[in-house]
Amino acid sequence: MDGYFAPAGFPDSVLHRVDPRVKTVSILCFVALVSTLTSWPALLLAVLFLILLGALAGLSPLYFARRAFWVFPFAGALMIVLPFTVAGEIVASVEVGRFAVSVSKEGIAQAFILSLRVANAVLALNLLTATTGLCGLMKALRELRVPLVFVQLIEFTVRYIFVLAEEIQRMSLARRARAFRTGRSLLHKRTFLTLGQLLGALFMRSAERGERIYYAMLARGLGNPSAKKELRWPRGGDWGWGICITVFALTLRLLEPGGRLWQTLLK
Amino acid sequence: MANVIEVEDLHFRYRDGTEALKGLSxxxxxxxxxxxxxxxxAGKSTLLLHLNGLYLPARGKVRVLGREITPQTEKWVKSKVxxxxxxxxxxxxxxxVWEDVxxxxxxxxxxPEQVKARVENxxxxxQMEEYKNKAPYHLSYGQKKRVAIAGVLAMEPEIIVLDEPMGYLDPRSKENLLDILSRLHRRKITIVIATHDVDxxxxxxxxxxxIKNGRTLAEGDASLLTDERLVREADLRFPVVVEIFRRLPELNLFPLPKTVEEAVRAIKALQAKEPDQRCLN
Structure with missing residues (x-):
């Protein structure tokens, strides 16, 4: 988990050097545009484009694959369910007693498109975080006038997730030290009760810690510091990369309906 | 020398009704x-929060560098304490680390130039310059403590107040912290610590x-810690050095040594007086 928020790849590649604000905005535009694509060749082109950019920044496809793994529990469920739930031409069906499930061609196609879209979003965001780092990204968000409370929310989550994890570890260790053993499932009443209390205690402790952190910030004069300029104005090269990324996505988006038009005309 | 902090008849009650300070001076x-x-x-932490203007007196007065802490001076005092x-x-x-400091x-x-200079100083x-780009969660407890102190030093206060500074520190980090404190002391910074570590x-x-129960029991030099009545009343204990010499009344030492240094001096003086007992175990 440690290296998760630090920049990765070549430390000084062109992409690492692009102004973080320009990078953030162009990558977000890229994701927004690419997510509306509906044909797989266009989506695949976008994935290849991102992998190419990653290679430029010294990030191997393996690096992306390892990170994409974390998204699977969330997006994966939908990808698995879609082929079974979308109506259409049936390609296979399984019967178990009185129940029958069938896989439709349209469902598979939709799941494929969805996974490509997710892959694009995850790749793009990982490219952004890996070439910018948490610090740079937060600076960019602040200078892009993202409400301070949102930026702080991200910063605090990252900062305190380790403290909380350690706290949970210590608490469960202390419980085990008094011979507590987790039952086989959450339905085991005592396990459920104990875990509930552990979570409750964690919430209370976090709330108290939150208050102490707030006081510590006040003690150092937390107020409204005048908007500070931490980053210089982007230069020509920065704009160039930003435009390149956005225009690539925009081109795909504009060409896609055109492409389908040709397909229908050629038929 | 002038008083930099004066607290008079300070009262404070928490929202849940706990009376933390009851006329402390x-x-x-x-x-x-x-x-x-x-x-x-006893009300130590509550008192400290008053010294920095985080809590404002419900009753009584807190004066820092001659100015009373009020909603008007509460921002000013944060750069002083x-x-x-x-x-x-x-x-x-x-x-x-850099951002935090x-x-x-x-x-x-x-x-920006002033900020940079202060953070560097x-x-x-x-002694944490080489960690300036590190994330706090990569640091040890002792290192985090030093960053916390740097974060306060960068505001160049005249008074530094530390709540239980040695808590959870290993011996080496304690030594480090004492070094830092004595360097600050040489720079004429007033240092206040709240602790229950009598040694x-x-x-x-x-x-x-x-202090106890929100009131001041006694003020004086460290020899207060040899006063049996006070130590008992305050639910404290004697420092280890004092405890040892209290059990040796036959040595007729007055005042009782309180620090390792004083103890060594007293023992050497005794040895000089009774050379024939030098081999006494």
Missing amino acids: LSIQEGSRVAILGPNG GLVFQDPDDQVFSSS SFGPLNMNLS ALRAV LAAEWADRVIV
């Missing part, structure tokens, strides 16, 4: 090293203030 002299001693729940919290995880919140100076609206003072108070402080 004390004064702290410029350039002194003060230990505020008291058992858990630096408060170091017990748990550095409560204080060090930014994603890099610059938090205070930025709140003081200093120019503060990190040098706690630390006896060794380090030149002034001791004992």
